Amino acid sequence: MNFLAxxxxxxxxxxxVASARSAAATAEIVDRSPQAIGDAxxxxxxxxxxxxxxxxxxxxxxxxxxxxxxxxxxxxPDSEQIVHSGVGVTEAFAGVxxxxxxxxxxxxxxxxxVSLLTPLHIxxxxxxxxxxxPRDVFRRDVLNGEGLTxxxxxxxxxxxxxxxxxxxxxxxxxHRLHVIVVR
Amino acid sequence: MAAKAHAVEILPRQIANKxxxxxxxxxxxxxxxxxxxxxxxxxxxxxxxxxxxxAQISDYDQLKDRARQxxxxxxxxxxxxxxxxxxxxxxxxxxxYLAPTGVDANNYIRDVLVKHEAxxxxxxxxxxxxxxxxxxxxxxxxxxxxxxxxxxxxxxxADEQPSHIIAPALHYSRERITALFKRKFETDLPLDxxxxxxxxxxxxxxxxxxxxxxxxxxxxxxxxxSGSIMLVESEGNIxxxxxxxxxxxxxxxxxxxxxxxxxxxxxxxLLPASATGQPxxxxxxxxxxxxxxxxxxxxxKAEKPREFHLVLIDNGRSRMREDPVLREAxxxxxxxxxxxxxxxxxxxxxxAFGGQTYSGGIGGxxxxxxxxxxxxxxxxxxxxxxxxxxxxPVRIDIPWLNENLRQRMNQAQPASxxxxxxxxxxxxxxxxxxxPLQKQFFGNYHTFGKWGTRTAGLANSSLDWSPAHSMMENxxxxxxxxxxxxxxxxxxxxLYREEPANEPAAAxxxxxxxxxxxxxxxxxxxxxxxxxxxxxxxxRCGYEVELTPSLPDxxxxxxxxxxxxxxxxxxxxxxxxxxxxxAGRTLVVVxxxxxxxxxxxxxxxxxxxxxxxxxxxxxxxxxQLVWRAAQQFGLDLRATFPADRWKHGTRLFYHSHCQQxxxxxxxxxxxxxxxxxxxxxxxxxxxxxxxxxxGYKREYYELSMxxxxxxxxxxxxxxDRHQPRALVASGISCHEQLWAGLKRAVxxxxxxxxxxxx
Numbered sequence: 052m053n054f055l056a057x058x059x060x061x062x063x064x065x066x067x068v069a070s071a072r073s074a075a076a077t078a079e080i081v082d083r084s085p086q087a088i089g090d091a092x093x094x095x096x097x098x099x100x101x102x103x104x105x106x107x108x109x110x111x112x113x114x115x116x117x118x119x120x121x122x123x124x125x126x127x128p129d130s131e132q133i134v135h136s137g138v139g140v141t142e143a144f145a146g147v148x149x150x151x152x153x154x155x156x157x158x159x160x161x162x163x164x165v166s167l168l169t170p171l172h173i174x175x176x177x178x179x180x181x182x183x184x185p186r187d188v189f190r191r192d193v194l195n196g197e198g199l200t201x202x203x204x205x206x207x208x209x210x211x212x213x214x215x216x217x218x219x220x221x222x223x224x225x226h227r228l229h230v231i232v233v234r
Numbered sequence: 235m236a237a238k239a240h241a242v243e244i245l246p247r248q249i250a251n252k253x254x255x256x257x258x259x260x261x262x263x264x265x266x267x268x269x270x271x272x273x274x275x276x277x278x279x280x281x282x283x284x285x286x287x288x289a290q291i292s293d294y295d296q297l298k299d300r301a302r303q304x305x306x307x308x309x310x311x312x313x314x315x316x317x318x319x320x321x322x323x324x325x326x327x328x329x330x331y332l333a334p335t336g337v338d339a340n341n342y343i344r345d346v347l348v349k350h351e352a353x354x355x356x357x358x359x360x361x362x363x364x365x366x367x368x369x370x371x372x373x374x375x376x377x378x379x380x381x382x383x384x385x386x387x388x389x390x391x392a393d394e395q396p397s398h399i400i401a402p403a404l405h406y407s408r409e410r411i412t413a414l415f416k417r418k419f420e421t422d423l424p425l426d427x428x429x430x431x432x433x434x435x436x437x438x439x440x441x442x443x444x445x446x447x448x449x450x451x452x453x454x455x456x457x458x459x460s461g462s463i464m465l466v467e468s469e470g471n472i473x474x475x476x477x478x479x480x481x482x483x484x485x486x487x488x489x490x491x492x493x494x495x496x497x498x499x500x501x502x503x504l505l506p507a508s509a510t511g512q513p514x515x516x517x518x519x520x521x522x523x524x525x526x527x528x529x530x531x532x533x534x535k536a537e538k539p540r541e542f543h544l545v546l547i548d549n550g551r552s553r554m555r556e557d558p559v560l561r562e563a564x565x566x567x568x569x570x571x572x573x574x575x576x577x578x579x580x581x582x583x584x585x586a587f588g589g590q591t592y593s594g595g596i597g598g599x600x601x602x603x604x605x606x607x608x609x610x611x612x613x614x615x616x617x618x619x620x621x622x623x624x625x626x627p628v629r630i631d632i633p634w635l636n637e638n639l640r641q642r643m644n645q646a647q648p649a650s651x652x653x654x655x656x657x658x659x660x661x662x663x664x665x666x667x668x669x670p671l672q673k674q675f676f677g678n679y680h681t682f683g684k685w686g687t688r689t690a691g692l693a694n695s696s697l698d699w700s701p702a703h704s705m706m707e708n709x710x711x712x713x714x715x716x717x718x719x720x721x722x723x724x725x726x727x728x729l730y731r732e733e734p735a736n737e738p739a740a741a742x743x744x745x746x747x748x749x750x751x752x753x754x755x756x757x758x759x760x761x762x763x764x765x766x767x768x769x770x771x772x773x774r775c776g777y778e779v780e781l782t783p784s785l786p787d788x789x790x791x792x793x794x795x796x797x798x799x800x801x802x803x804x805x806x807x808x809x810x811x812x813x814x815x816x817a818g819r820t821l822v823v824v825x826x827x828x829x830x831x832x833x834x835x836x837x838x839x840x841x842x843x844x845x846x847x848x849x850x851x852x853x854x855x856x857x858q859l860v861w862r863a864a865q866q867f868g869l870d871l872r873a874t875f876p877a878d879r880w881k882h883g884t885r886l887f888y889h890s891h892c893q894q895x896x897x898x899x900x901x902x903x904x905x906x907x908x909x910x911x912x913x914x915x916x917x918x919x920x921x922x923x924x925x926x927x928x929g930y931k932r933e934y935y936e937l938s939m940x941x942x943x944x945x946x947x948x949x950x951x952x953x954d955r956h957q958p959r960a961l962v963a964s965g966i967s968c969h970e971q972l973w974a975g976l977k978r979a980v981x982x983x984x985x986x987x988x989x990x991x992x
Contacts, residue, residue, distance in 0.1 A: 070513075131533040134444060149290075150514040158525045163477050167470060185514055186499030199460075199495055202525045205502075205518040210470040213276070213510075214384035214401065215435075216408025217428040222384065222436060223443070224470025224517065 063148045063181045064232065071151030074208035075220055076228040078151070080178070083233050088175065089117030092140055095173055095229045096123075099137030103128050103169060105162040107142040110177060114233070128161065139165035139225070143176040143206075145194055146232070149184050150207055153230055158202035166206065172225040174206065178234045246394040250590045253608035261586035261612075262937050269405035270940065273397070273583035276404040281574040281920075283511020284625070290513060291503055300500050302629045305565040308492045309555060315458040315491045316546070322461035326522050328542035332488070336366030336604075339547045343368060343450070343483055344375050346543055350481055352377060352447035356439075358465070358472040359383035360452030361399055361568065362485050362547060365591045365604055368450075380442040382471035384435055391418050397584035399593060400509050400570045405583045439471070444532050449475035453486040453544075454505065454567070457495040461522045461544070464498050466505060468516040476519060480529035480538035485545045488552075489564040495520070501567060504627040508569035554603040559638040563599035565628040572596050572622035572632050577892075577921035577941045578615045587615045595622050595632040598639050607646065613639045615937075617925030618793050619892040620830060634838055640795025644669035663798035666791070672711040676927035677794035680786040683759025686721030713935040716974065719760055726753050726762035730781045733766065749777045749859065750819035752811075753784035754828040756966050767988035768824050768856045774874065774991050775863035779822075785810055787831045788839055793926050797839075804831075804839040808849070815845070821853040824984070826894035826965050827926060829855055833897045855894060855964070857983050861902035864909065877911030879990040882960040882981070886914045887949050889972065891965030892921040903964060903983050910987070915952035915959060919945045922963075924971035939975065946975040962986065 064080065071078040077095075081087040096102050102124045106112060118124065118140070125132055141162050143153035153174045157163030166172050182188060185205065188198035210224030220226060249261035265273070288294050308315060316332060323330040329346075333339035347355060355372065357379055363369070369379045369390075381390040385403035389396060392414055396402030406414070412425045415434065425431050451472055453463040463484055465472045476482050492498075498520065506512045523542035531537040554560040573579045573594030576587075584593025589609045592600035598613030618633035626632065647668045657667035660678040669677070706712040724732075730753075749772060757765040769779045785807045788800035814821065823829040832853035837846045863869040877884045886907060890900035907914050923941025928934055949972075953959050961972050961980045969980040 074513075129533075130531055130535075133530070134440075134533075147514075152514055157473070157477055157519070157521070158527045160527060163473075163525075163527055164530060167473050167477070185502045185518075189496050189499035189502075191496070198520075202521045202523075204473060204520070205514060207514050207516055210516050211468045212384050212432060214388065214403060214469075215411055215428040215431040216406075219428045219432045222432055222469040222471070223382070223439065223474055 060178065063183060064178050064234070066148040067146050067151060067181050068232065069151070070149060071208070071230050074151045075211070076151060076208045076230055078230040078232065080232045080234050083114065085114055085117040088114050088231065088233060089121075091231045092118045092173055092175070093121060096138045096171070099123070099171075101125055101132065101136045103133065103136045103139045103165045105139070105141045105160055105165040107175070108156065108159050109144050110142050110175065110233070128165075133161070133164050133168055136169050138171045138173060139167075139169035140173045140175070141166045143174040143230070144180060144197060144201070144203070145188055146176045146181040146230070147183075147185050147188065147205070148181055152185065152205045152207040154188060154198070154203050154205055156201050156203045166204075167224055170221070170225055171227045171229065172206070173229045173231065175231045175233060178232050246397075246585045249585065250395045251609060252589055252611040253606065255611060258586065258611055258614070259933055262582055262934075265405070265582040265586040266936060266940055269397070269583055269585065270581055272407040272410070273405050274580050274944070276401065277398075277574045277580045277583070280401075280510055280570070281580070284508060284571060284574060285511070287507035287511040287513055291507060297500060297504055298627050298629055301504055301567070301627055302565065304492055304497050304500060305567070305628050309489065309561065309564045311493070312488060312491065312555060315493060316488060319456065319458040319461060319491055322458060323544050326461045326542075327524055328461065328544060331543065331545050333545055333547045333549070336547060336549045339366050339485060339545050339549075340368050340371040342545060343485065343543075344371055344377070346481070346483065347372065347377055347448055348375060350448060352481065354378045354380065354442060354446050355448045355450055356380050356382050356442055356446040356475045356479065357386070357449070358451040358467070358475040359386050359402070360450065360485055361396065361591060362452055362487050363450065364396060365549065366485075366547065368485070380439065380446070382439050382442070382475060383467075384432065384469060387435055387439065388414065391415070395585070395590060397588065397593065398570060398573060399568050399584070399597070405585060443474045443478055444530070446479045448481035448483065449479045450483045450485065451476050453484045453490055455498060455501055456486060456491045456544070457493070457498065458491055459494040462495040462498070463521055463523070463544075464502070465519040465521070466515050470517060473517055473519055476521060476523070477525065477527075478530040481541050482523055483543045483545060484523070485547065488546045488548055491546070505567055505569050508571040508625065508627045550604040557603075559635055560599050560603045562630050562635060563596060563603060565630055566596050566600070567628060569627055570594065571625040571627065575621045575625045575920055576616075577619065577621070577919060577923055577944075578617065578937065580920070581941045582615070582937060587612050595636065596630065599635045602639055607639070607642055610639050611643065617921070617928045619921040619925050620834065620896040621892050621920040623834070623896055634835070637792055637795050637797060641666070641797045644673060644795050661799065662796060663802050665798040666796035669794065669796055671709055672931065673794035673796065675710040676930070677791040677796040677799060679790040680755040680759070683721065683755055687723065687725050687759055690721045690723040707932060711932045712930050713932040715935060716930050716970070719970070721759060722762050724762060725784065726758040726765035727781065727784050729762050729766050730769070733769070746776055746778050748817075748819055749779045749822050750814040751779055751781045751822045751824075752828070753781050754823060754825045755784055755786050755790070756825045756828065758784040760966055761982075764982050764985055765824055767982070768822070768984040771984050771987045771991065772822065772856060772859055775860050775869055776867050777859065777863070782814060783810060787828050788835075789827050789831045790926070792835065801839045804836060808836070808840055808845060811849075815848060815852070819852070820859070821849070822856050822859060823853055824856060826855060826891035826897070826899070829853060829899060830893035830897055834893075855897070855899040855902070857903040857906050858899055860906050860987065864906070871906060871909040872911055874992055875910040875987045875990050876992065877990070879992075880986060881989075884912050885957060885959040886912050886962050887917070887952050887959040888914050888962045889917040889919075889922060889945060889968055891963070891968055892925070894964055900964070907962070907983060907986075910990075917945055917948050919948065922965075922968045922971040924967035926967050929967070929971060938971070942971050942975045945972070949976060
């Protein structure tokens with residue numbers, strides 16, 4: 052039984068990563084350790100001068116201790132910092148395998164702004180919160196029914212438009228989305 | 235005399251109101267001249283992607299049923315849901331206002347903004363606010379409104395109405411946007427790519443987001459149980475608009491309210507897939523505002539508490555709810571699948587095929603419901619080709635709605651002795667005798683067929699006779715560039731009576747399935763030889779075949795909005811077909827538009843559900859039965875109909891009829907022809923553009939030919955220069971259109987099979 056459950060979870064994880072990539076996001080799977088998560092975030096953030104961090108609500112804060120120790124990380128940004136930073140890091144409370152979407156709460160502290168106003172958004176998602184289809188987020192028996200109570204956004208790839216003729220990625224929202232799935 | 239001026243430039247705003255027919259004709263001319271290439275590219279991209287995206291939804295059909303059911307129930311329960319929603323919004327700490335009219339909504343929003351001393355408002359795309367002309371009212375109050383959706387931004391700069399319900403500036407090519415921005419912003423910045431244009435607009439708008447005092451959004455759906463709203467977008471501007479400023483106002487029509495947030499799941503997958511053909515868009519926000527996170531205060535400004543107002547507008551919707559026809563339009567979730575799968579829309583877009591606010595097949599009912607009937611005159615461009623019917627995620631029968639609008643417009647015309655006498659003589663029902671002569675002429679095709687074949691020699695020579703030509707043009711509005719089909723001297727019924735093999739099947743001999751071939755009026759009076767070919771082919775396939783009397787089925791009248799005439803005809807036809815139904819016959823229909831009458835449309839004309847469902851179940855296109863003979867009785871198609879016997883070669887280009895595809899009755903034709911050994915290339919256009927009488931009408935000839943251009947181009951592309959393909963089509967009007975565009979013979983599949991049968 053456990054084998055089948057594990058198999059199903061692995062399939063969802065694989066499907067999630069593939070879908071996220073086909074939605075023009077980047078995605079990677081990392082081990083559940085502060086070091087692995089810290090390394091992954093900082094490697095993606097590159098040499099940006101300031102990293103905004105919206106502390107997690109669902110994931111244990113300890114998982115982010117290595118990352119948060121980086122001197123460039125700001126957890127209580129002011130308006131000036133919110134609009135002039137290169138990278139925003141948030142958690143996602145759910146992921147969707149078929150579409151590669153991550154669900155991010157926009158009502159918890161500054162999570163909404165941090166996931167919206169920087170050119171690069173890094174979302175950290177625990178693999179057990181991946182559901183098969185978008186509609187599953189609205190089920191009472193999934194994710195403790197959180198999809199029915201939160202103010203949140205399904206984020207799928209970077210912001211995009213075709214209004215100026217060809218498809219352009221990177222409009223008002225982030226130009227890049229990187230998803231770190233914690234296994 | 236002064237030199238003749240250049241053609242006057244027609245501005246989109248000037249032709250938004252279509253209550254004057256000239257506005258519609260000018261709009262068609264303008265859009266064909268200026269916008270058509272961009273519209274084709276964009277709508278056809280959406281359409282292709284949509285087919286791919288819905289194929290990825292494993293339970294697509296059930297999901298559509300579910301969505302339909304939810305919307306039907308929600309509209310039925312609307313008053314109760316609105317009350318519940320008001321309580322939910324209050325419980326969340328928001329404000330709720332139900333505006334009886336657009337003016338009330340505008341005034342309320344203006345007053346809220348004035349009270350907050352708002353000077354700059356950022357706005358997400360909201361077609362409802364277009365309906366109420368909100369921007370105009372706010373600007374008059376000294377409030378700056380920044381449209382932040384890039385398409386709306388373009389339209390605001392250009393001062394144009396939307397041309398599409400979800401991509402309102404899709405009539406603009408990149409080149410035209412560059413020219414517009416250079417002119418209006420007087421800038422030397424390089425704006426020659428999508429990236430450069432996007433960056434330019436983003437930088438302008440980013441300043442506005444940061445400084446905005448308030449944000450106005452629409453709402454794709456609203457849940458009564460929790461006051462939740464769903465906001466679908468890709469650019470991120472709606473997220474900014476709904477979460478940055480302290481004051482958020484959402485405006486939507488009352489039809490957007492559904493019972494619960496749990497039901498969002500159904501629409502969340504259907505809407506983006508049906509709209510842009512994406513599994514989901516970049517951002518879908520699910521909010522029950524006001525949210526509690528602190529609002530964004532521009533650097534140096536104080537943070538303000540959040541406030542939320544939900545403004546729902548009625549503006550005619552309650553009246554639509556009481557209207558048996560327009561009620562169905564309230565189920566619309568504004569996905570635009572009906573626009574993108576419509577050949578006419580793909581060619582002219584919403585500045586021609588649209589009104590002040592709404593566009594496309596569903597646009598007519600909306601303009602009629604929220605504005606006035608005559609503003610919906612562009613509904614004439616719905617040819618009832620039916621391609622949108624299977625694409626609608628809430629299963630709205632859009633052609634039926636437009637046929638009803640047409641009838642109401644016909645009935646709003648003044649009566650005249652001439653029209654009334656003509657109608658009585660040719661067969662219009664009394665209710666339809668105010669319809670223009672052109673409509674009554676096309677709607678009573680069978681009458682002219684009857685007269686024409688009785689006097690074929692005279693009728694045909696008179697068609698070549700110039701006074702007759704000018705009458706066709708001036709009285710009936712038939713375009714002189716179209717060649718009118720000649721009437722045969724003998725009808726299909728006549729030929730059938732003379733057919734030697736036509737001995738009634740002896741009961742003893744007949745263990746073979748018996749088919750009743752329906753002598754539709756188009757084949758009977760237009761191409762009787764084709765009808766005979768179908769009979770011979772099916773007999774060769776092992777069927778007994780008998781021909782029914784020729785009867786008008788209602789299609790021609792229905793397409794002109796002469797619904798009462800169509801109903802009379804359909805009733806008589808069903809009565810006369812009764813013996814065949816009783817005898818357990820399978821019905822064969824050569825002309826696909828008539829097959830569609832049996833499969834799709836009789837339910838609107840005949841009350842008896844049992845007989846309607848029965849007719850839909852037992853009616854087939856001839857090639858479907860050829861295919862069945864191969865599958866079920868082991869008929870060897872290659873041996874019976876060897877392709878290499880055909881004198882025109884084995885390479886074909888096949889265009890199936892629009893309604894034939896909607897009935898899922900086209901794939902067998904391709905299967906049969908391939909099994910016979912033909913190399914078959916197929917078209918992928920939604921409709922050839924002829925669409926029955928549409929392309930014959932003088933005022934629509936250019937549009938019809940422009941639509942056909944896509945089909946003609948596909949033919950050329952499928953042929954290499956040295957190896958042409960013979961043209962094959964199943965619909966009588968597709969034949970005319972292919973002939974008009976390519977001036978080459980067009981063949982019907984049954985005629986090919988009949989000429990090569992062994």
